[in-house]
Amino acid sequence: MRAGCALMLMTNNTEVALREISPELNDKALKVLRAATGIFLTHGFSAATTDMIQQAAGVSKATVYAHFANKEALFVAAIEAQCEKFEASVRAIRFEPGNIAKVLRELGHAYLNIVLSETALAFMRVIIAEASRFPQLGSTFYQAGPKAILSVVSEQLAHAVEAGEIDVQATGIETAAMLFFSLLRGEGQLICLMHPESRVSPVQIDHWVETAVHTFLRAFGSETSGGRVLHVASLD
Amino acid sequence: MRAGCALMLMTNNTEVALREISPELNDKALKVLRAATGIFLTHGFSAATTDMIQQAAGVSKATVYAHFANKEALFVAAIEAQCEKFEASVRAIRFEPGNIAKVLRELGHAYLNIVLSETALAFMRVIIAEASRFPQLGSTFYQAGPKAILSVVSEQLAHAVEAGEIDVQATGIETAAMLFFSLLRGEGQLICLMHPESRVSPVQIDHWVETAVHTFLRAFGSETSGGRVLHVASLD
DNA sequence: TTAAAATCAAACCGTTCAGTTCAAATATTT
DNA sequence: AAATATTTGAACTGAACGGTTTGATTTTAA
Numbered sequence: 001m002r003a004g005c006a007l008m009l010m011t012n013n014t015e016v017a018l019r020e021i022s023p024e025l026n027d028k029a030l031k032v033l034r035a036a037t038g039i040f041l042t043h044g045f046s047a048a049t050t051d052m053i054q055q056a057a058g059v060s061k062a063t064v065y066a067h068f069a070n071k072e073a074l075f076v077a078a079i080e081a082q083c084e085k086f087e088a089s090v091r092a093i094r095f096e097p098g099n100i101a102k103v104l105r106e107l108g109h110a111y112l113n114i115v116l117s118e119t120a121l122a123f124m125r126v127i128i129a130e131a132s133r134f135p136q137l138g139s140t141f142y143q144a145g146p147k148a149i150l151s152v153v154s155e156q157l158a159h160a161v162e163a164g165e166i167d168v169q170a171t172g173i174e175t176a177a178m179l180f181f182s183l184l185r186g187e188g189q190l191i192c193l194m195h196p197e198s199r200v201s202p203v204q205i206d207h208w209v210e211t212a213v214h215t216f217l218r219a220f221g222s223e224t225s226g227g228r229v230l231h232v233a234s235l236d
Numbered sequence: 237m238r239a240g241c242a243l244m245l246m247t248n249n250t251e252v253a254l255r256e257i258s259p260e261l262n263d264k265a266l267k268v269l270r271a272a273t274g275i276f277l278t279h280g281f282s283a284a285t286t287d288m289i290q291q292a293a294g295v296s297k298a299t300v301y302a303h304f305a306n307k308e309a310l311f312v313a314a315i316e317a318q319c320e321k322f323e324a325s326v327r328a329i330r331f332e333p334g335n336i337a338k339v340l341r342e343l344g345h346a347y348l349n350i351v352l353s354e355t356a357l358a359f360m361r362v363i364i365a366e367a368s369r370f371p372q373l374g375s376t377f378y379q380a381g382p383k384a385i386l387s388v389v390s391e392q393l394a395h396a397v398e399a400g401e402i403d404v405q406a407t408g409i410e411t412a413a414m415l416f417f418s419l420l421r422g423e424g425q426l427i428c429l430m431h432p433e434s435r436v437s438p439v440q441i442d443h444w445v446e447t448a449v450h451t452f453l454r455a456f457g458s459e460t461s462g463g464r465v466l467h468v469a470s471l472d
Numbered sequence: 473t474t475a476a477a478a479t480c481a482a483a484c485c486g487t488t489c490a491g492t493t494c495a496a497a498t499a500t501t502t
Numbered sequence: 503a504a505a506t507a508t509t510t511g512a513a514c515t516g517a518a519c520g521g522t523t524t525g526a527t528t529t530t531a532a
Contacts, residue, residue, distance in 0.1 A: 028479075044365060046282030050520060060480045061521080071520065128429050129280060129365030138430035146426060170454070171447060178423050179451055186418025190382060193364050194374035211407060215415055218406070219455035264509075286490060296510045301491065473532100480527070488519070498509070 029067040031057045037078040041122040045075055045130050075130075079137050082123055087144035089114055093152065100160035101217060107156065108184050108209045111149055115185060116200050121192050128193075146181070153177040166220045176220055183212035265303040267293045273314040277358040281311050281366050311366075315373050318359055323380035325350055329388065336396035337453060343392065344420050344445040347385055351421065352436050357428050364429075382417070389413040402456045412456055419448035 035057035039048045050071055054061045068074040093114075095106035114120055124141075131138035154177045160166045161173065168176040188208050192200060271293035275284045286307055290297045304310040329350075331342035350356055360377075367374035390413045396402045397409065404412040424444050428436060 042368075044280075044282065046280065047369075049518080051518090060482090062481090062523085063479055065521065066478075125364050125367070128361050131361070131430050132278075132432045133283075135431070135433060138432070142427070142430050170450060175447060179419060179447070182418050182422025183415060186422070187414050191378070194367050194378050195371070196368045196374070197371055211411060211415070214406060215455045219451045285488080287488090296512090297491080298493085298511085299509060302508080307490065476529100476531080478527105478529070480525100482524090484523075485521085486519105487521105489517085490515100492515075493513085494510105495512105496510080498507100500505100500507070502503100502505075 028057075028059055028063050032059055032064050032067055032074070033078055033081060035059075036074050037082055040075055040078050041082075041119065041126055044126055045071075045133070050074075072134075076134065076137065079123075079127070079134070080140060083137075083140050083144040086114075086120065086123065086141070087148050090145065090148045091152070093149075100156070100163075100165040100221075101213060103156050103160075104153075104180065104213045104216065105209060107153060108180075108212055109205065111181070112184060112188065112205050112209060115145075116188055116192055116205065121196070125193060125196075150174070150177050150181065153180060164222055166217070167222050168220055176216075179219075180212065180216045183215055184208065186212075262303075264293075264295055264299050268295055268300050268303055268310070269314055269317060271295075272310050273318055276311055276314050277318075277355065277362055280362055281307075281369070286310075308370075312370065312373065315359075315363070315370070316376060319373075319376050319380040322350075322356065322359065322377070323384050326381065326384045327388070329385075336392070336399075336401045336457075337449060339392050339396075340389075340416065340449045340452065341445055343389060344416075344448055345441065347417070348420060348424065348441050348445060351381075352424055352428055352441065357432070361429060361432075386410070386413050386417065389416060400458055402453070403458050404456055412452075415455075416448065416452045419451050420444065422448075 032053065036048075036053045039052045039056055042048075043052070050061065050064060053074070054064050057064070064074070068077060090111070093107060093110040095103055095110070097103070127138060127141045154173050157166065157168065157173050157177055157180075161168060166176075171179065186208075188200065188205070191198065268289065272284075272289045275288045275292055278284075279288070286297065286300060289310070290300050293300070300310070304313060326347070329343060329346040331339055331346070333339070363374060363377045390409050393402065393404065393409050393413055393416075397404060402412075407415065422444075424436065424441070427434065
């Protein structure tokens with residue numbers, strides 16, 4: 001009964017979804033999960049204590065252990081829920097159709113804003129830190145994050161190829177998409193992961209996006225796309 | 237009895253440096269520092285215990301605390317020493333002069349091999365994980381790693397600009413160098429940080445290097461396509 | 473109303489942790 | 503050899519941890 005409860009929580013992701021199914025029943029379990037997520041994200045697995053979680057949840061310790069087998073299970077549940085939320089936010093990225101420069105700019109901007117948010121950074125830090133102890137969580141996150149956004153971008157790049165806007169023959173679409181995100185994340189993520197107290201300004205994000213799009217289109221743009229000065233015939 | 241598990245991660249640059257200053261005096265302190273580094277890299281700060289360190293060092297607990305004030309101080313000392321070692325290995329990268337494609341290829345290859353090594357990955361994981369608790373270590377590492385290699389590459393890019401091999405007017409040299417490393421690290425580092433048990437083959441590294449260099453030169457090469465250079469007379 | 477289920481606060485358990493103490497043993501210096 | 507410093511092992515402290523138990527109280531459902 002206890003295990004089943006926890007499993008249900010893991011498959012349904014957000015509070016909203018669960019509230020609709022069982023209006024007030026799993027209220028406590030949800031409070032615990034939500035509190036646990038916060039504590040784990042700010043302290044990591046080892047430094048987080050079940051007392052912190054219990055206190056943050058406003059719940060007795062017995063209740064915590066009535067819904068989750070132990071600290072590890074609670075951690076896994078919290079991280080997996082966060083992965084689903086993360087993937088959802090990535091897949092919710094919308095952009096108006098247009099030329100590839102515009103699409104990449106919109107996509108890049110949205111993605112960078114997600115990925116450089118305090119929550120996402122704390123999340124990534126914990127995943128990276130605990131990847132050895134919880135290997136499946138690393139994979140789960142990779143699927144939910146990079147893999148998810150990559151499929152979206154790959155699709156857009158495919159359209160651009162058909163439209164003759166870009167030429168990715170040298171690398172293939174998937175690789176090109178990955179390169180775009182490497183350009184996009186590159187400096188920002190490195191800095192933010194290692195300097196948790198530093199805040200990133202919207203201007204800085206704009207600049208990173210512009211640089212990434214511009215560079216990407218210089219490398220892969222056919223002709224007119226992103227300020228390519230040198231017009232090389234596409235048969236090189 | 238079985239102390240050698242995490243010890244193998246370590247090598248001994250700091251040892252040399254410190255031995256020269258105080259030949260046999262700080263023998264024990266060094267053993268402690270070396271063991272501590274191994275333990276911290278494999279377990280992180282919180283999960284590492286002073287007993288593990290003491291045992292791995294083959295030293296009594298009193299000796300540990302005779303040389304280091306507490307666990308935090310030991311951690312800082314271990315990480316800072318590792319930063320120095322890391323920077324040294326980055327600055328030791330050598331490459332034969334040649335066209336920019338060749339230089340970038342050699343540089344990129346050496347850097348990627350360092351950065352994707354087990355030790356460097358474990359090191360980065362710990363830095364990222366503990367950046368909130370030890371903010372200065374994040375900065376120290378950033379200086380020792382990214383900043384260090386960036387200065388090397390920027391210099392080479394400057395030469396290439398003078399030689400007319402590349403055109404970085406759009407972004408500037410520093411940014412271009414950063415973009416090169418973003419392309420270089422991009423996928424590999426993301427995968428490796430989150431999948432600690434996965435091994436990277438030399439072939440995979442070669443491929444990443446080739447892709448990065450190729451893409452970079454498509455974006456910034458004056459009249460190149462993937463490394464072929466049209467020579468322009470050097471002005472000085 | 474009543475019985476079952478869930479939750480509570482708090483004490484409690486066994487373990488582990490960082491760090492200390494100390495007398496004995498070992499090196500090092502003089 | 504004597505004096506001094508360093509290291510050792512092992513026991514110990516006090517706090518914190520994960521997790522359990524308990525008995526009282528509240529909530530839910532019939």
